[in-house]
Amino acid sequence: MKRVLILLTFIFLSVSVEASLSLEGTYQGKNLYVQNPIDDEGFGYCATKVTVNGDIMPGGTSVGAFEIDFLFFNIEIGEPVFIVIEHNDGCQPKILNPEVLLPRSTYEVVDISVSDAGVLSWTTTGERGKLPFVIEQYRWNRWVQVGEVMGAGSNGKNTYEFSVAPHHGENRVRISQTDHSGTKNPSRAVTFNSGAPKITKTPAKVRDEIRFLANGLTPVETRYEVYDAYGNIVKKGVGSSVDCSNLLRGVYYINFDNVNEKFIKN
Secondary structure (H helix, E strand, C coil): CHHHHHHHHHHHHHHHHEEEEEEEEECCCCCEEEECCECCCCCCECEEEEEECCEECCCCCCCCEEEECHHHHCCCCCCEEEEEEEEECCCCCEECCHHHHCCECCCEEEEEEECCCCEEEEEEECCECCCEEEEEEEECCEEEEEEEEECCCCCCCEEEEEECCCCCEEEEEEEEEECCCCCEEECCCEEEEECCCCEEEECCEECCEEEEEECCCEECCEEEEEEECCCCEEEEEEECEEECCCCCCEEEEEEECCEEEEEEEC
16 A cells, blocks of 8 residues: 555656646747746756647757747748647746737738629638638628638638628628737728619608518518617618517617618607
């Protein structure tokens, strides 16, 4: 029994001596900087080993701060990286600039077009990591998000498609990305004319619901937004009608198809 306890104690100690800190992302052409404190016992520095995609970093970690230089590992810009920093228990190195591994919006549009049916196609190059492409349609005097497609993230040519529901008349669509910096990176807009019918709403004075009609006759679905008199959005969606039974009496504004109108809730 005593030998078992000694063995368990040895196993516990061997596990607690080492810990690890890991980070993954996409190489964007910049190196990582690590702050490496003295370990708790005062003998040497906290970090003991660094691996990048499984390969050991040359040069060691016996300094108060060190740089992880990805050129040592022949990693190309846009490639995924996985870093593991092994360190003594009771202390922890600090990665000073982890944001350099976050993907940036660097895409360039090689070609972008849209069919009369509203199928948006685009080809890009120069992507550095996976970021979503947001599809935007210009309506109601602003760009409105209507969909999202995840980017491939590879540096070569990547081709995408998205089916946009066209509104009546002239349509404008584009794609955009926003990375960790918060900067929006939109493409040029493309324009097409659709054969979508003109949509009207009824009734003018609303009690329970608003209905959308194509050419004043046939129920039809459309994207809509309802705002109160103070500009607060109270309803939004896609449908052939809007339930207004729970709205208070007063003046409201509704965006639908490609128009904006006012209505009164009785």
